[in-house]
Amino acid sequence: MSNSSVNLKIDVPTERRKEMELELYNYMDDSLKVQTKYIIGVKKQVSAPVFDSANIQRSKVFMKNYLNSLGYYRANFDTVKIKFDSTSKEGHVKTEVVFNITAGKQLKFDSIWYDLKVPELEKIALETKNKTLMRKGEGYSKAVVGQELDRLVSLYRNAGYFKIARNNLVAEFDSTDQALVTLDVDPFALIEQARRRRLNPTVDFRIFQRDTADAASYLKYKIGRMTVYPESSLDADLNAVLADKSFIVDTGKRSAVTVKYKKGTFTPRTVRRMNTILPGNYYSEEEYYKTVNAYSQVGSWQQVDVRANTYVDSTDTIPKVDISLFLTPAKRYSSKIDFEASQNIGKSATDVLTGSFVGFSLVGSLLDRNFVHNAIQWNSNVRGGVEINTGSTTGNAGGIFQNILLSGGTTFSIPRLWPPFRQLIKRPTNSRTFLSINGSYNDRKDFYQLRNANISLGFEWKKYNTIWTVKIPNVEFVGLDRSAYLDDLIKNNPSIAYAFNKGLVLSTIVGVQKNISYRNKPNQNSYAKVTGEVATSFAKIDGELRHNIIYSKSKWAFRVIGGIGAAYKKGDRLPFYRQFIAGGPNSMRAWRLRQLGLGNSLMQDTAQFTDRLGDIYFEANAEYRFHMFKLLDFPMEGAFFTDWGNIWSRKSTTAVQGDGVFTFQHFIRDLGVAAGYGIRWDFSYLRVRVDIAYKVKDPVRGGQGWLKEFEYKTPNRLGNLENKNYAIQFGIDYPF
8 A cells, every 4th residue: 555545525714624534545555554653753554554445345334434423324336446557566456545535415413302201301302402513404413412411410410310311211313304205295295305305314313211220320319418538549449438437527618518638738618618518408419520630720629539329218218418528638838949931911001111132030939839738729939030132222322131030929729719709600610719928129231120029818719611810909119220221211202201110000900801712613612811901090901802713734823912091180090010012022023022013103113212012902813724744753733924003102192193003094004014934843841833924914004004026125114224024933832
């Protein structure tokens, strides 16, 4: 065998067709496939299997079963071409097999009904029928039917049916049109109806209970006894633990949940708070997973084991289930020292004037996973680092070392909400309260010495797949000692004087983020995030929306991001540590960091101070990512991308009225547009990225800014400065 391939004729998008062709190839008999591997990025054939025509029929059976599972029951193998080549240098006859397949029409769901003998099961199914994936007119597949059975089982287990499982339900389909077997119908009408059904085949579904199932599968169970062992171990004999009578037993004052312990590593009240499985309530799988995840994710325990025992209580004849949780504590203390390398790729100007740099830092951290025996995570860290200049910067003498940074902080993460949010938020999951105290000292060569202290009280919880974060209060003090050189810059650029002042910020920050999946489009997902801050002197809001379309060997990735901020005092702008920037490896990639904007203003093109800081920010990005090959056994990916965006001021910062100010009238004119190609090398734990971007549209050019012909440099619209039209960006991980 030298090669095998599949050509599928089907009415679906190209990417979906390619995915199905790949799946069909995978279903091909192994003896028809040529095994390959990548050696230093080059695809090499490992072995050439011996061709056997009997395996063609086997492959056709496998492929047909795959197509049937997707609803293509009338797939046809048009041709199976076998090509022989006896001219090979090795003296072997090379064989190539090509499968040409027409998928035909996909079955569509028509009517779906439930035929369940237990009235409550039938009622639950009918009440939630609008949430089924088996919708009339949608394409049939076995996977969708399986998802519907899983959906029903989940609903039933949340309603107390502890023992019900997927194999207790049967999905039966019928593709026969009953009108076609009725004798008293006009035969010509039957012929026409049969023709229409052949062109648009449909299938009816009935879901019913399996008669041979254990009767206990259809019983509702209440929670009997709920017991938690917070000091278990990985090698514990759970049967011996259950029989041990030497535990200290704490039943609490208000809860019927029992906590059994010996050492007192955790306070019983803390253990009990994370549990939502309450005796006397009907069993709910949702509450079960909520409780298990709460213990697993807090960080104080490394493993959760579960034992369940069902019985019928002789006093009330109600089926019950006793649940015991065995929690294995994680190592309480851990410390580490890390050496970090990073690149200035932020979206805000908190690190303004740091130039284009690579930073190196040494970080020491200490974590206590059970502070004061209440499962509180206490994390403290100190950091010392330097930033090394790697390109042109804003400054005078320049030099290699351009920034020294010292910082430290501590955070207490409490696994519950404090008042008033504990009373306001009903039934949250993964809730926590955190207190953060941080401080830093930043010595920016030739410009300033910056001191920052921050303390905030935060609340975070998850509800309906949405994560909310509130910081109230957030207190931040900024102390600044300006250099003589910076004072000279301010004299020449009075508009930036507002930025470099010490100040005290009192604010409230609210953030919300959500991961979005689509029932009818399992290969697509989205992520949305919005953050707002209201301070004593300004207000700011920014948001981000991402959307991914995923195929077997490629992916479309989209992002829209933007924000706006305003100072309350007339004529003022946002403080520099809250302003927006554009450019760099994660933003507008054809521009260096902080070198795009404001709008189409030319002010910074010729000024000593070239950094651009804005009150308004908008950016849209699109990437087509695809697998190329493996290099040293690690995947190499390619990506075509485009970036659209800019930053603006709300108020004019120059003597020219309206210069750099956002207006809807000039929004399109002010947008920068980049296009380029990137390579990503995925080491699993680290993804290295190189992007080459080109300025297709630069707001400082003449006219609308579009490039009319390929050039490495183009003058601005006044002709007094030439700007590079390209940039090479190095980054870590994907840009979004």
